Amino acid sequence: MxxxxxxxxxxxxxxxxxxxxxxxxxxxxxxxxxxxxxxxxxxxxxxxxxxxxxxxxxxxxxxxxxxxxxxxxxxxxxxxxxxxxxxxxxxxxxxxxxxxxxxxxxxxxxxxxxxxxxxxxxxxxxxxxxxxxxxxxxxxxxxxxxxxxxxxxxxxxxxxxxxxxxxxxxxxxxxxxxxxxxxxxxxxxxxxxxxxxxxxxxxxxxxxxxxxxGGIPRAELEGEIRQVAMPQAAIIQTRRLAAGDRVGYNATFTASSAMPVGVVSLGYADGFLRSWAGGHLLHGNAALPILGKVSMDMIVVDLSQAPDLREGDWVDVPYFLPDAAQQTSLGQYELLTILGSRLKAR
Structure with a gap:
């Protein structure tokens, strides 16, 4: 094989x-x-x-x-x-x-x-x-x-x-x-x-x-507990939107001007649920806002702050659990245990 x-x-x-x-x-x-x-x-x-x-x-x-x-x-x-x-x-x-x-x-x-x-x-x-x-x-x-x-x-x-x-x-x-x-x-x-x-x-x-x-359920644990889980996903396509172009199921995002975007290999089948909509991924210190709805196997992100990213490049999922819980309204336990098998595939 x-x-x-x-x-x-x-x-x-x-x-x-x-x-x-x-x-x-x-x-x-x-x-x-x-x-x-x-x-x-x-x-x-x-x-x-x-x-x-x-x-x-x-x-x-x-x-x-x-x-x-x-x-x-x-x-x-x-x-x-x-x-x-x-x-x-x-x-x-x-x-x-x-x-x-x-x-x-x-x-x-x-x-x-x-x-x-x-x-x-x-x-x-x-x-x-x-x-x-x-x-x-x-x-x-x-x-x-x-x-x-x-x-x-x-x-x-x-x-x-x-x-x-x-x-x-x-x-x-x-x-x-x-x-x-x-x-x-x-x-x-x-x-x-x-x-x-x-x-x-x-x-x-x-x-x-x-x-x-990495979970911090009480304030007394702040400063004592470090982040353990660090999910990453690859960009599988880049494209450039024109003003008026819409993104994703139900066309919930419309570009107000021309912008570079990336399609990322990550979706709700991987535990990245639709409650992440409105959030962002990261490339270094650059935030990459999520555009439109989360699909089963992919999301679309705004690459305006990282225009040099290309297909095959990796981006980070912001998984410091207290912050991720606030962003998604999911519990810290849920954020860990819903991570899909494709993230852990070797």
Whole structure:
């Protein structure tokens, strides 16, 4: 087979920034150790690119959501360091966990029963303190099934850590009341934003995710967290518009005068959604405004500030997450996890 043509999309990962972010979050966790949430293919940035960096930076516990995510992570770290947030819903989940040494997070009495019937072993226990997603209800903590579990980490999850909400303190108080009633080895409560809430929320283990990959959910993290994801796209055609020419679907942009434009290999199939309309790409310090609507596979940009750009040249997508979130009205989590597979193709 001949060599594949060069891609017209690429995603640069700043591995030094990723390692820096873990170390910063570990330091901010005080006496607690920082783990690493690596679910959703490391929030869209790639397990093979990110997990070795996090491991080498010092992370020792890794969290995924689905059992299907285990295999990719286990290529880089011991299976016993991987925990699965969705727990033992089915008997084959428990069978897989026992065979591999991966740690299930038990979220309900049903999951506890499945795990114990499979033979049990080390597990974590999630207790719901108010977010009403996964987790054992607080009134179920005293059930005899829970007393039979071999719980390593007792955990809960904050609902409003990215806000100055009274609910943070309410959940903390509820969790503190539960801790003495459950036999366990260590305690975990804080995600990225929870780390920034302070030492009361840190306990023994923190579970940063978003901020590892450049997200800044609270002001206290500003200056601590560096940008990790840097998408780039190639110009695949240049042209010159005349006054009155229109651009894209529904002709939402009309040129008021002659102008150079570029067609860029990037669209909503790559996670660059139509909410970017009205924004810009970058070439060095030059802003390249987006003209008209975002299409599935391409956008058109104004090259007036960079008229020397040619077909095959690369332009940058401004992906500093707080700014991109403000521009698009998308969440920082969404901006990472929607990045399409073509950006990561090799």
């Amino acid at each position: 001949p060599d594949k043509p060069s891609p017209t999309l690429r995603l640069a990962i700043d591995k030094d920034a990723l390692a820096h972010n873990w170390r910063a979050l570990d330091r901010m966790s005080g006496a607690a150790n920082a783990g690493a949430a690596v679910k959703a293919d490391c929030y869209g940035l790639g397990v093979d690119s990110c997990v070795p960096v996090l491991r080498d930076a010092g992370a020792k516990q890794f969290f995924v959501a689905h059992w299907s995510e285990v295999e990719a992570v286990a290529r880089h770290v011991p299976a016993a360091s991987i925990s699965v947030l969705h727990g033992t819903v089915k008997p084959d989940d428990a069978t897989f966990a026992r065979a591999t040494g991966v740690i299930p997070i038990i979220n309900s009495l049903h999951q506890a029963q499945v795990w114990l019937e499979a033979g049990g072993g080390p597990c974590h226990l999630m207790v719901d303190t108010g977010i009403n997603r996964l987790g054992l209800s607080m009134h179920e903590v005293g059930d005899p099934l829970i007393g039979h579990l071999e719980i390593d980490v007792l955990m809960s999850h904050l609902a409003c850590a990215d806000e100055d909400s009274a609910m943070n303190g309410e959940q903390l108080a509820a969790f503190r009341a539960i801790i003495p009633t459950v036999r366990h080895k260590s305690v975990s409560f804080a995600n990225s934003a929870g780390i920034a809430l302070g030492s009361d929320y840190h306990f023994d283990l923190t579970r940063p995710g978003l901020s590892l990959y």
